[in-house]
Amino acid sequence: MDTPKHIAIIMDGNGRWAKKRGMPRTYGHTMGAKTVEKICRAAGEQGVKYLTLYAFSTENWSRPDMEVKALMKLLGSYLDNCLETARENQMRVRVIGDITRLEPKFQEQIKAVEEASKDYDRLHLTIAINYGSRDEMVRGMRKLACDVRDGKLAPEEISEDRFAGYLDTAGIPDPDLLIRTSGEQRLSNYLLWQLAYSEFYFTEKPWPDFDEEELAKAIDAYSNRERRYGGV
Ligand code: IPE
Ligand code: IPE
Ligand code: MG
Secondary structure (H helix, E strand, C coil), X not given: CCCCCEEEEXXXXXXXXXXXXXXXXXXXXXXXXXXXXXHHXXXXXXXXXXXXXXXEEHHHHHCCHHHHHHHHHHHHHHHHHHHHHHHHHXXXXXXXXXXXXXXXXXXXXXXXXXXXXXXXXXEEEEEEEEECHHHHHHHHHHHHXXXXXXXXXXXXXXCHHHHHCCCCCCCCCCCCEEEECCCCCCCCCCCCCCCCCCEEEECCCCHHHCCHHHHHHHHHHHHCCCCCCCCC
């Protein structure tokens, strides 16, 4: 099989990585952000077209206030530098998740990066911030219900494709491969609809230690699998 066109990643293990080194969890997040830069470059070089990264879940608000603040600050400075990286890598950047809960300044920043990078086409980077798959589906269904109420859509016109068009990922193909780092083997509310037929790859490596070589290993494992879609 070929290189996966779309890889989704649950970047996990920053906290444990830092703790093992006697450092605060936030240090792990800082190092994890460096891995993001590395993997975006490597993904483009290895022929991946879409990369979707889980940066902050709807459940992550329940972490200590200090950690949430540090994560938001880190995401903000990532987006600050993102324009430069986007230009260098010809990378289109999009954010999925309910961004209305984020600081207004942060929301502006997101819109600016999305707008400035919208014509780049080498790599499509999607960052999930305040993202939860159930929340995404509920928000989508709310919009869909309004369209039905307003007569824009008839109930019998609702199909899988139509529904997918109401999700944050509208227009982005489903992931071929899901990678989760750091040993956990669960989805943690990530892309439940979109991952229906993706291949899963779990590695013990914590996210700050994940690199080009690890990505190549995951791609290699994927290409040795026989993909099926329910047939014989
Ligand atoms: C992943 O690392 C980053 C985010 C969830 C934001 P964690 O912070 O979950 O690190 P562990 O899993 O506690 O080690
Ligand atoms: C999932 O990781 C969310 C992100 C990577 C952003 P978590 O570490 O938050 O997930 P759980 O709590 O272990 O399921
Ligand atoms: Mg974790």
